[in-house]
Amino acid sequence: MFMDNILLSLARKAILPDIEFFANLGDWPLSTYDLPEKYPILSWCGSSESYDIILPTYDITESTLENMGRVMLDILSVQGNVEGPWENRISKLFWRGRDSNRYRLNLIKMSRDNPDLFNTSLTNFFFYRDEEHIYGPKSDYVSFFRFFDYKFQLAIDGTVAPYRMPYLLAGGSLIFKPDSKFFEHFYKDLIPNFHYIPVKKDLSDLVDKINWAIDNDEKAKEIAQNGRSFANENLLPRNIFCYHMHLFNELNKIIMSPVNILEDMEHIEQPKLQKCDCAVNVKDEL
Structure with missing residues:
Protein backbone atom coordinates (compact mmCIF):
# COMPACT_ATOMS: atom_id res chain seq x y z
CA MET A 1 0.00 0.00 0.00
CA ARG A 70 -5.64 13.22 7.88
CA VAL A 71 -2.20 12.33 9.26
CA MET A 72 -1.50 13.72 12.69
CA LEU A 73 2.18 14.35 12.16
CA ASP A 74 4.12 16.12 9.44
CA ILE A 75 6.94 18.66 9.27
CA LEU A 76 4.61 21.66 9.07
CA SER A 77 2.19 20.55 11.78
CA VAL A 78 5.10 20.03 14.18
CA GLN A 79 6.33 23.57 13.65
CA GLY A 80 2.81 24.97 13.82
CA ASN A 81 2.10 23.34 17.17
CA VAL A 82 5.35 24.04 19.01
CA GLU A 83 4.63 26.66 21.64
CA GLY A 84 7.04 29.26 22.90
CA PRO A 85 10.66 30.17 22.15
CA TRP A 86 13.78 28.21 23.05
CA GLU A 87 14.24 30.19 26.26
CA ASN A 88 10.92 28.93 27.63
CA ARG A 89 11.71 25.26 27.10
CA ILE A 90 12.73 23.04 30.00
CA SER A 91 16.45 22.18 30.15
CA LYS A 92 15.96 18.42 30.25
CA LEU A 93 16.06 15.58 27.74
CA PHE A 94 12.56 14.33 26.99
CA TRP A 95 11.87 10.90 25.48
CA ARG A 96 8.97 8.49 25.14
CA GLY A 97 8.96 5.20 23.23
CA ARG A 98 8.61 1.44 23.46
CA ASP A 99 11.19 -1.14 24.56
CA SER A 100 12.46 -2.05 21.08
CA ASN A 101 16.15 -1.68 21.93
CA ARG A 102 18.18 -2.68 24.99
CA TYR A 103 19.79 0.77 25.03
CA ARG A 104 16.35 2.26 25.60
CA LEU A 105 16.20 0.35 28.86
CA ASN A 106 19.62 1.72 29.75
CA LEU A 107 18.21 5.18 29.09
CA ILE A 108 15.49 4.64 31.69
CA LYS A 109 18.05 3.68 34.32
CA MET A 110 20.20 6.68 33.41
CA SER A 111 17.16 8.92 33.69
CA ARG A 112 16.35 7.65 37.17
CA ASP A 113 19.94 8.24 38.24
CA ASN A 114 19.83 11.81 36.87
CA PRO A 115 16.26 13.12 37.31
CA ASP A 116 17.46 16.71 37.01
CA LEU A 117 18.54 16.03 33.40
CA PHE A 118 15.90 13.61 32.06
CA ASN A 119 12.19 13.07 31.65
CA THR A 120 11.98 9.64 30.00
CA SER A 121 9.78 6.57 30.23
CA LEU A 122 8.60 3.61 28.18
CA THR A 123 5.14 3.61 26.64
CA ASN A 124 4.87 -0.10 25.92
CA PHE A 125 6.61 -3.38 26.70
CA PHE A 126 6.88 -5.99 23.97
CA PHE A 127 10.49 -7.13 23.62
CA TYR A 128 11.36 -7.09 27.34
CA ARG A 129 8.06 -7.84 29.04
CA ASP A 130 9.81 -9.86 31.72
CA GLU A 131 11.65 -6.69 32.81
CA GLU A 132 8.64 -4.40 33.06
CA HIS A 133 8.83 -4.62 36.84
CA ILE A 134 12.31 -3.07 36.60
CA TYR A 135 11.84 -0.43 33.91
CA GLY A 136 8.11 0.22 34.23
CA PRO A 137 5.48 1.27 34.80
CA LYS A 138 4.37 2.25 31.32
CA SER A 139 3.73 5.95 30.93
CA ASP A 140 0.58 7.61 29.64
CA TYR A 141 0.41 8.98 26.11
CA VAL A 142 2.02 12.38 25.57
CA SER A 143 1.31 14.39 22.43
CA PHE A 144 4.38 14.56 20.21
CA PHE A 145 3.96 18.32 20.06
CA ARG A 146 4.55 18.49 23.82
CA PHE A 147 7.96 16.86 23.38
CA PHE A 148 9.19 20.30 22.40
CA ASP A 149 8.34 21.82 25.74
CA TYR A 150 11.86 20.50 26.43
CA LYS A 151 15.16 21.67 24.96
CA PHE A 152 16.70 18.25 24.39
CA GLN A 153 15.55 15.21 22.38
CA LEU A 154 17.08 11.78 21.79
CA ALA A 155 16.93 10.08 18.37
CA ILE A 156 17.70 6.57 19.58
CA ASP A 157 17.28 3.45 17.44
CA GLY A 158 14.34 1.14 17.93
CA THR A 159 14.45 -2.00 15.84
CA VAL A 160 16.11 0.11 13.12
CA ALA A 161 16.66 3.85 12.64
CA PRO A 162 14.32 6.20 14.56
CA TYR A 163 11.77 7.22 11.94
CA ARG A 164 10.73 10.20 14.08
CA MET A 165 14.03 11.92 13.24
CA PRO A 166 12.57 14.33 10.61
CA TYR A 167 9.98 15.57 13.08
CA LEU A 168 12.52 15.93 15.88
CA LEU A 169 14.61 18.12 13.59
CA ALA A 170 11.57 20.21 12.70
CA GLY A 171 10.66 20.78 16.34
CA GLY A 172 13.60 23.04 17.06
CA SER A 173 14.96 21.20 20.10
CA LEU A 174 18.57 20.02 20.31
CA ILE A 175 18.88 16.42 19.13
CA PHE A 176 21.30 13.91 20.62
CA LYS A 177 21.89 11.09 18.13
CA PRO A 178 23.62 7.85 19.22
CA ASP A 179 26.01 6.14 16.81
CA SER A 180 24.24 3.51 14.72
CA LYS A 181 24.72 1.25 11.72
CA PHE A 182 21.21 2.18 10.53
CA PHE A 183 20.32 5.30 8.57
CA GLU A 184 17.51 7.03 6.69
CA HIS A 185 17.81 8.57 3.24
CA PHE A 186 18.99 11.99 4.48
CA TYR A 187 21.44 11.10 7.27
CA LYS A 188 24.52 11.48 5.07
CA ASP A 189 23.71 15.19 4.72
CA LEU A 190 23.54 15.81 8.46
CA ILE A 191 26.67 17.32 10.01
CA PRO A 192 27.58 16.24 13.56
CA ASN A 193 27.81 19.13 16.04
CA PHE A 194 26.15 21.40 13.48
CA HIS A 195 22.71 19.80 13.02
CA TYR A 196 22.79 17.48 16.04
CA ILE A 197 25.04 16.26 18.87
CA PRO A 198 26.51 12.76 18.36
CA VAL A 199 26.72 10.43 21.36
CA LYS A 200 28.07 6.92 21.84
CA LYS A 201 25.84 3.98 21.01
CA ASP A 202 25.76 2.84 24.64
CA LEU A 203 24.86 6.40 25.79
CA SER A 204 27.86 6.45 28.14
CA ASP A 205 28.66 10.09 27.28
CA LEU A 206 25.07 11.35 27.15
CA VAL A 207 25.01 12.88 30.63
CA ASP A 208 28.22 14.79 29.96
CA LYS A 209 26.89 16.12 26.66
CA ILE A 210 23.59 17.22 28.18
CA ASN A 211 25.55 19.11 30.83
CA TRP A 212 27.64 20.67 28.06
CA ALA A 213 24.46 21.83 26.31
CA ILE A 214 23.12 23.35 29.53
CA ASP A 215 26.41 25.19 30.11
CA ASN A 216 26.52 26.37 26.48
CA ASP A 217 22.92 27.37 25.95
CA GLU A 218 23.48 29.73 23.00
CA LYS A 219 25.49 27.14 21.09
CA ALA A 220 22.88 24.48 21.84
CA LYS A 221 20.17 26.82 20.54
CA GLU A 222 22.18 27.47 17.37
CA ILE A 223 22.58 23.74 16.64
CA ALA A 224 18.86 23.19 17.28
CA GLN A 225 18.03 25.98 14.81
CA ASN A 226 20.39 24.45 12.26
CA GLY A 227 18.51 21.17 12.60
CA ARG A 228 15.17 22.86 12.01
CA SER A 229 16.55 24.69 8.98
CA PHE A 230 17.76 21.37 7.58
CA ALA A 231 14.25 19.93 7.88
CA ASN A 232 12.75 22.95 6.13
CA GLU A 233 15.29 22.79 3.32
CA ASN A 234 15.40 19.02 2.79
CA LEU A 235 12.39 17.21 4.24
CA LEU A 236 9.29 19.08 3.10
CA ILE A 255 18.81 -1.31 -14.82
CA MET A 256 19.23 -3.04 -18.17
CA SER A 257 16.79 -5.96 -17.86
CA PRO A 258 13.47 -5.75 -19.74
CA VAL A 259 10.21 -5.19 -17.90
CA ASN A 260 8.04 -8.31 -17.85
CA ILE A 261 4.42 -8.16 -16.72
CA LEU A 262 3.61 -11.61 -15.36
CA GLU A 263 0.17 -13.17 -15.33
CA ASP A 264 -0.14 -13.22 -11.56
CA MET A 265 0.74 -9.54 -11.14
CA GLU A 266 -2.00 -7.21 -9.97
CA HIS A 267 -2.70 -3.96 -11.80
CA ILE A 268 -3.11 -1.08 -9.35
CA GLU A 269 -5.36 1.51 -10.94
CA GLN A 270 -5.44 5.21 -10.22
CA PRO A 271 -8.12 6.13 -7.68
CA LYS A 272 -11.19 7.90 -8.98
CA LEU A 273 -10.59 11.53 -8.20
CA GLN A 274 -13.03 14.38 -8.17
CA LYS A 275 -13.10 16.11 -11.53
CA CYS A 276 -11.48 19.53 -11.51
CA ASP A 277 -12.65 22.18 -13.95
CA CYS A 278 -9.61 24.41 -14.33
CA ALA A 279 -11.24 26.79 -16.83
CA VAL A 280 -10.98 30.46 -15.92
CA ASN A 281 -14.33 31.90 -14.91
CA VAL A 282 -14.69 35.56 -15.86
CA LYS A 283 -17.09 37.45 -13.67
CA ASP A 284 -18.62 40.72 -14.84
CA GLU A 285 -18.63 43.05 -11.87
CA LEU A 286 -20.39 45.91 -13.73
Missing part, protein backbone atom coordinates in the same frame (compact mmCIF):
# COMPACT_ATOMS: atom_id res chain seq x y z
CA PHE A 2 2.75 2.46 0.93
CA MET A 3 4.57 2.01 -2.38
CA ASP A 4 1.33 2.02 -4.36
CA ASN A 5 0.32 5.41 -3.01
CA ILE A 6 3.54 7.26 -3.79
CA LEU A 7 3.85 5.68 -7.24
CA LEU A 8 0.26 6.53 -8.14
CA SER A 9 0.76 10.07 -6.89
CA LEU A 10 3.97 10.54 -8.88
CA ALA A 11 2.35 9.09 -12.00
CA ARG A 12 -0.31 11.82 -11.81
CA LYS A 13 2.38 14.49 -11.69
CA ALA A 14 5.18 13.31 -13.99
CA ILE A 15 6.25 10.66 -16.48
CA LEU A 16 7.79 7.74 -14.62
CA PRO A 17 10.42 5.54 -16.26
CA ASP A 18 9.38 2.00 -17.14
CA ILE A 19 11.48 0.00 -14.68
CA GLU A 20 11.27 -3.06 -12.47
CA PHE A 21 12.49 -3.23 -8.87
CA PHE A 22 11.82 -4.95 -5.57
CA ALA A 23 10.18 -2.95 -2.78
CA ASN A 24 11.02 -4.10 0.73
CA LEU A 25 7.94 -3.53 2.89
CA GLY A 26 9.70 -4.41 6.15
CA ASP A 27 11.86 -2.20 8.33
CA TRP A 28 15.12 -4.12 8.02
CA PRO A 29 17.36 -3.79 4.93
CA LEU A 30 17.61 -7.04 2.97
CA SER A 31 20.58 -6.78 0.60
CA THR A 32 23.29 -8.30 2.74
CA TYR A 33 26.76 -8.71 1.26
CA ASP A 34 26.66 -12.51 1.47
CA LEU A 35 23.87 -12.82 -1.12
CA PRO A 36 25.03 -14.67 -4.27
CA GLU A 37 23.30 -12.16 -6.55
CA LYS A 38 22.55 -8.45 -6.28
CA TYR A 39 19.00 -7.19 -6.79
CA PRO A 40 17.59 -3.64 -6.97
CA ILE A 41 15.86 -3.69 -3.58
CA LEU A 42 14.37 -0.41 -2.40
CA SER A 43 14.09 -0.07 1.38
CA TRP A 44 13.14 2.59 3.90
CA CYS A 45 16.19 2.01 6.07
CA GLY A 46 19.80 1.33 5.18
CA SER A 47 22.72 0.01 7.17
CA SER A 48 26.48 -0.23 6.98
CA GLU A 49 26.03 -4.00 6.54
CA SER A 50 23.75 -3.86 3.48
CA TYR A 51 23.46 -2.18 0.09
CA ASP A 52 19.71 -1.58 -0.26
CA ILE A 53 18.70 1.50 -2.25
CA ILE A 54 17.19 3.85 0.32
CA LEU A 55 13.84 5.57 -0.05
CA PRO A 56 12.28 8.07 2.34
CA THR A 57 10.48 6.10 5.04
CA TYR A 58 6.83 5.14 4.70
CA ASP A 59 6.16 7.52 7.59
CA ILE A 60 7.47 10.71 6.00
CA THR A 61 6.15 9.60 2.60
CA GLU A 62 2.64 9.23 3.98
CA SER A 63 2.91 12.59 5.70
CA THR A 64 3.96 14.03 2.33
CA LEU A 65 0.93 12.57 0.56
CA GLU A 66 -1.44 13.63 3.34
CA ASN A 67 0.36 16.81 4.41
CA MET A 68 -1.80 18.96 6.71
CA GLY A 69 -4.56 16.38 6.11
CA PRO A 237 6.85 17.37 0.69
CA ARG A 238 8.49 18.85 -2.41
CA ASN A 239 11.82 17.32 -1.34
CA ILE A 240 10.29 13.90 -0.74
CA PHE A 241 8.54 13.90 -4.12
CA CYS A 242 11.71 15.03 -5.89
CA TYR A 243 13.86 12.45 -4.11
CA HIS A 244 11.60 9.63 -5.31
CA MET A 245 11.50 10.98 -8.85
CA HIS A 246 15.26 11.48 -9.05
CA LEU A 247 15.90 8.02 -7.64
CA PHE A 248 13.65 6.33 -10.20
CA ASN A 249 15.25 8.26 -13.07
CA GLU A 250 18.74 7.34 -11.91
CA LEU A 251 17.71 3.73 -11.41
CA ASN A 252 16.42 3.68 -14.97
CA LYS A 253 19.93 4.49 -16.21
CA ILE A 254 21.51 1.39 -14.69
Whole structure:
Protein backbone atom coordinates (compact mmCIF):
# COMPACT_ATOMS: atom_id res chain seq x y z
CA MET A 1 0.00 0.00 0.00
CA PHE A 2 2.75 2.46 0.93
CA MET A 3 4.57 2.01 -2.38
CA ASP A 4 1.33 2.02 -4.36
CA ASN A 5 0.32 5.41 -3.01
CA ILE A 6 3.54 7.26 -3.79
CA LEU A 7 3.85 5.68 -7.24
CA LEU A 8 0.26 6.53 -8.14
CA SER A 9 0.76 10.07 -6.89
CA LEU A 10 3.97 10.54 -8.88
CA ALA A 11 2.35 9.09 -12.00
CA ARG A 12 -0.31 11.82 -11.81
CA LYS A 13 2.38 14.49 -11.69
CA ALA A 14 5.18 13.31 -13.99
CA ILE A 15 6.25 10.66 -16.48
CA LEU A 16 7.79 7.74 -14.62
CA PRO A 17 10.42 5.54 -16.26
CA ASP A 18 9.38 2.00 -17.14
CA ILE A 19 11.48 0.00 -14.68
CA GLU A 20 11.27 -3.06 -12.47
CA PHE A 21 12.49 -3.23 -8.87
CA PHE A 22 11.82 -4.95 -5.57
CA ALA A 23 10.18 -2.95 -2.78
CA ASN A 24 11.02 -4.10 0.73
CA LEU A 25 7.94 -3.53 2.89
CA GLY A 26 9.70 -4.41 6.15
CA ASP A 27 11.86 -2.20 8.33
CA TRP A 28 15.12 -4.12 8.02
CA PRO A 29 17.36 -3.79 4.93
CA LEU A 30 17.61 -7.04 2.97
CA SER A 31 20.58 -6.78 0.60
CA THR A 32 23.29 -8.30 2.74
CA TYR A 33 26.76 -8.71 1.26
CA ASP A 34 26.66 -12.51 1.47
CA LEU A 35 23.87 -12.82 -1.12
CA PRO A 36 25.03 -14.67 -4.27
CA GLU A 37 23.30 -12.16 -6.55
CA LYS A 38 22.55 -8.45 -6.28
CA TYR A 39 19.00 -7.19 -6.79
CA PRO A 40 17.59 -3.64 -6.97
CA ILE A 41 15.86 -3.69 -3.58
CA LEU A 42 14.37 -0.41 -2.40
CA SER A 43 14.09 -0.07 1.38
CA TRP A 44 13.14 2.59 3.90
CA CYS A 45 16.19 2.01 6.07
CA GLY A 46 19.80 1.33 5.18
CA SER A 47 22.72 0.01 7.17
CA SER A 48 26.48 -0.23 6.98
CA GLU A 49 26.03 -4.00 6.54
CA SER A 50 23.75 -3.86 3.48
CA TYR A 51 23.46 -2.18 0.09
CA ASP A 52 19.71 -1.58 -0.26
CA ILE A 53 18.70 1.50 -2.25
CA ILE A 54 17.19 3.85 0.32
CA LEU A 55 13.84 5.57 -0.05
CA PRO A 56 12.28 8.07 2.34
CA THR A 57 10.48 6.10 5.04
CA TYR A 58 6.83 5.14 4.70
CA ASP A 59 6.16 7.52 7.59
CA ILE A 60 7.47 10.71 6.00
CA THR A 61 6.15 9.60 2.60
CA GLU A 62 2.64 9.23 3.98
CA SER A 63 2.91 12.59 5.70
CA THR A 64 3.96 14.03 2.33
CA LEU A 65 0.93 12.57 0.56
CA GLU A 66 -1.44 13.63 3.34
CA ASN A 67 0.36 16.81 4.41
CA MET A 68 -1.80 18.96 6.71
CA GLY A 69 -4.56 16.38 6.11
CA ARG A 70 -5.64 13.22 7.88
CA VAL A 71 -2.20 12.33 9.26
CA MET A 72 -1.50 13.72 12.69
CA LEU A 73 2.18 14.35 12.16
CA ASP A 74 4.12 16.12 9.44
CA ILE A 75 6.94 18.66 9.27
CA LEU A 76 4.61 21.66 9.07
CA SER A 77 2.19 20.55 11.78
CA VAL A 78 5.10 20.03 14.18
CA GLN A 79 6.33 23.57 13.65
CA GLY A 80 2.81 24.97 13.82
CA ASN A 81 2.10 23.34 17.17
CA VAL A 82 5.35 24.04 19.01
CA GLU A 83 4.63 26.66 21.64
CA GLY A 84 7.04 29.26 22.90
CA PRO A 85 10.66 30.17 22.15
CA TRP A 86 13.78 28.21 23.05
CA GLU A 87 14.24 30.19 26.26
CA ASN A 88 10.92 28.93 27.63
CA ARG A 89 11.71 25.26 27.10
CA ILE A 90 12.73 23.04 30.00
CA SER A 91 16.45 22.18 30.15
CA LYS A 92 15.96 18.42 30.25
CA LEU A 93 16.06 15.58 27.74
CA PHE A 94 12.56 14.33 26.99
CA TRP A 95 11.87 10.90 25.48
CA ARG A 96 8.97 8.49 25.14
CA GLY A 97 8.96 5.20 23.23
CA ARG A 98 8.61 1.44 23.46
CA ASP A 99 11.19 -1.14 24.56
CA SER A 100 12.46 -2.05 21.08
CA ASN A 101 16.15 -1.68 21.93
CA ARG A 102 18.18 -2.68 24.99
CA TYR A 103 19.79 0.77 25.03
CA ARG A 104 16.35 2.26 25.60
CA LEU A 105 16.20 0.35 28.86
CA ASN A 106 19.62 1.72 29.75
CA LEU A 107 18.21 5.18 29.09
CA ILE A 108 15.49 4.64 31.69
CA LYS A 109 18.05 3.68 34.32
CA MET A 110 20.20 6.68 33.41
CA SER A 111 17.16 8.92 33.69
CA ARG A 112 16.35 7.65 37.17
CA ASP A 113 19.94 8.24 38.24
CA ASN A 114 19.83 11.81 36.87
CA PRO A 115 16.26 13.12 37.31
CA ASP A 116 17.46 16.71 37.01
CA LEU A 117 18.54 16.03 33.40
CA PHE A 118 15.90 13.61 32.06
CA ASN A 119 12.19 13.07 31.65
CA THR A 120 11.98 9.64 30.00
CA SER A 121 9.78 6.57 30.23
CA LEU A 122 8.60 3.61 28.18
CA THR A 123 5.14 3.61 26.64
CA ASN A 124 4.87 -0.10 25.92
CA PHE A 125 6.61 -3.38 26.70
CA PHE A 126 6.88 -5.99 23.97
CA PHE A 127 10.49 -7.13 23.62
CA TYR A 128 11.36 -7.09 27.34
CA ARG A 129 8.06 -7.84 29.04
CA ASP A 130 9.81 -9.86 31.72
CA GLU A 131 11.65 -6.69 32.81
CA GLU A 132 8.64 -4.40 33.06
CA HIS A 133 8.83 -4.62 36.84
CA ILE A 134 12.31 -3.07 36.60
CA TYR A 135 11.84 -0.43 33.91
CA GLY A 136 8.11 0.22 34.23
CA PRO A 137 5.48 1.27 34.80
CA LYS A 138 4.37 2.25 31.32
CA SER A 139 3.73 5.95 30.93
CA ASP A 140 0.58 7.61 29.64
CA TYR A 141 0.41 8.98 26.11
CA VAL A 142 2.02 12.38 25.57
CA SER A 143 1.31 14.39 22.43
CA PHE A 144 4.38 14.56 20.21
CA PHE A 145 3.96 18.32 20.06
CA ARG A 146 4.55 18.49 23.82
CA PHE A 147 7.96 16.86 23.38
CA PHE A 148 9.19 20.30 22.40
CA ASP A 149 8.34 21.82 25.74
CA TYR A 150 11.86 20.50 26.43
CA LYS A 151 15.16 21.67 24.96
CA PHE A 152 16.70 18.25 24.39
CA GLN A 153 15.55 15.21 22.38
CA LEU A 154 17.08 11.78 21.79
CA ALA A 155 16.93 10.08 18.37
CA ILE A 156 17.70 6.57 19.58
CA ASP A 157 17.28 3.45 17.44
CA GLY A 158 14.34 1.14 17.93
CA THR A 159 14.45 -2.00 15.84
CA VAL A 160 16.11 0.11 13.12
CA ALA A 161 16.66 3.85 12.64
CA PRO A 162 14.32 6.20 14.56
CA TYR A 163 11.77 7.22 11.94
CA ARG A 164 10.73 10.20 14.08
CA MET A 165 14.03 11.92 13.24
CA PRO A 166 12.57 14.33 10.61
CA TYR A 167 9.98 15.57 13.08
CA LEU A 168 12.52 15.93 15.88
CA LEU A 169 14.61 18.12 13.59
CA ALA A 170 11.57 20.21 12.70
CA GLY A 171 10.66 20.78 16.34
CA GLY A 172 13.60 23.04 17.06
CA SER A 173 14.96 21.20 20.10
CA LEU A 174 18.57 20.02 20.31
CA ILE A 175 18.88 16.42 19.13
CA PHE A 176 21.30 13.91 20.62
CA LYS A 177 21.89 11.09 18.13
CA PRO A 178 23.62 7.85 19.22
CA ASP A 179 26.01 6.14 16.81
CA SER A 180 24.24 3.51 14.72
CA LYS A 181 24.72 1.25 11.72
CA PHE A 182 21.21 2.18 10.53
CA PHE A 183 20.32 5.30 8.57
CA GLU A 184 17.51 7.03 6.69
CA HIS A 185 17.81 8.57 3.24
CA PHE A 186 18.99 11.99 4.48
CA TYR A 187 21.44 11.10 7.27
CA LYS A 188 24.52 11.48 5.07
CA ASP A 189 23.71 15.19 4.72
CA LEU A 190 23.54 15.81 8.46
CA ILE A 191 26.67 17.32 10.01
CA PRO A 192 27.58 16.24 13.56
CA ASN A 193 27.81 19.13 16.04
CA PHE A 194 26.15 21.40 13.48
CA HIS A 195 22.71 19.80 13.02
CA TYR A 196 22.79 17.48 16.04
CA ILE A 197 25.04 16.26 18.87
CA PRO A 198 26.51 12.76 18.36
CA VAL A 199 26.72 10.43 21.36
CA LYS A 200 28.07 6.92 21.84
CA LYS A 201 25.84 3.98 21.01
CA ASP A 202 25.76 2.84 24.64
CA LEU A 203 24.86 6.40 25.79
CA SER A 204 27.86 6.45 28.14
CA ASP A 205 28.66 10.09 27.28
CA LEU A 206 25.07 11.35 27.15
CA VAL A 207 25.01 12.88 30.63
CA ASP A 208 28.22 14.79 29.96
CA LYS A 209 26.89 16.12 26.66
CA ILE A 210 23.59 17.22 28.18
CA ASN A 211 25.55 19.11 30.83
CA TRP A 212 27.64 20.67 28.06
CA ALA A 213 24.46 21.83 26.31
CA ILE A 214 23.12 23.35 29.53
CA ASP A 215 26.41 25.19 30.11
CA ASN A 216 26.52 26.37 26.48
CA ASP A 217 22.92 27.37 25.95
CA GLU A 218 23.48 29.73 23.00
CA LYS A 219 25.49 27.14 21.09
CA ALA A 220 22.88 24.48 21.84
CA LYS A 221 20.17 26.82 20.54
CA GLU A 222 22.18 27.47 17.37
CA ILE A 223 22.58 23.74 16.64
CA ALA A 224 18.86 23.19 17.28
CA GLN A 225 18.03 25.98 14.81
CA ASN A 226 20.39 24.45 12.26
CA GLY A 227 18.51 21.17 12.60
CA ARG A 228 15.17 22.86 12.01
CA SER A 229 16.55 24.69 8.98
CA PHE A 230 17.76 21.37 7.58
CA ALA A 231 14.25 19.93 7.88
CA ASN A 232 12.75 22.95 6.13
CA GLU A 233 15.29 22.79 3.32
CA ASN A 234 15.40 19.02 2.79
CA LEU A 235 12.39 17.21 4.24
CA LEU A 236 9.29 19.08 3.10
CA PRO A 237 6.85 17.37 0.69
CA ARG A 238 8.49 18.85 -2.41
CA ASN A 239 11.82 17.32 -1.34
CA ILE A 240 10.29 13.90 -0.74
CA PHE A 241 8.54 13.90 -4.12
CA CYS A 242 11.71 15.03 -5.89
CA TYR A 243 13.86 12.45 -4.11
CA HIS A 244 11.60 9.63 -5.31
CA MET A 245 11.50 10.98 -8.85
CA HIS A 246 15.26 11.48 -9.05
CA LEU A 247 15.90 8.02 -7.64
CA PHE A 248 13.65 6.33 -10.20
CA ASN A 249 15.25 8.26 -13.07
CA GLU A 250 18.74 7.34 -11.91
CA LEU A 251 17.71 3.73 -11.41
CA ASN A 252 16.42 3.68 -14.97
CA LYS A 253 19.93 4.49 -16.21
CA ILE A 254 21.51 1.39 -14.69
CA ILE A 255 18.81 -1.31 -14.82
CA MET A 256 19.23 -3.04 -18.17
CA SER A 257 16.79 -5.96 -17.86
CA PRO A 258 13.47 -5.75 -19.74
CA VAL A 259 10.21 -5.19 -17.90
CA ASN A 260 8.04 -8.31 -17.85
CA ILE A 261 4.42 -8.16 -16.72
CA LEU A 262 3.61 -11.61 -15.36
CA GLU A 263 0.17 -13.17 -15.33
CA ASP A 264 -0.14 -13.22 -11.56
CA MET A 265 0.74 -9.54 -11.14
CA GLU A 266 -2.00 -7.21 -9.97
CA HIS A 267 -2.70 -3.96 -11.80
CA ILE A 268 -3.11 -1.08 -9.35
CA GLU A 269 -5.36 1.51 -10.94
CA GLN A 270 -5.44 5.21 -10.22
CA PRO A 271 -8.12 6.13 -7.68
CA LYS A 272 -11.19 7.90 -8.98
CA LEU A 273 -10.59 11.53 -8.20
CA GLN A 274 -13.03 14.38 -8.17
CA LYS A 275 -13.10 16.11 -11.53
CA CYS A 276 -11.48 19.53 -11.51
CA ASP A 277 -12.65 22.18 -13.95
CA CYS A 278 -9.61 24.41 -14.33
CA ALA A 279 -11.24 26.79 -16.83
CA VAL A 280 -10.98 30.46 -15.92
CA ASN A 281 -14.33 31.90 -14.91
CA VAL A 282 -14.69 35.56 -15.86
CA LYS A 283 -17.09 37.45 -13.67
CA ASP A 284 -18.62 40.72 -14.84
CA GLU A 285 -18.63 43.05 -11.87
CA LEU A 286 -20.39 45.91 -13.73
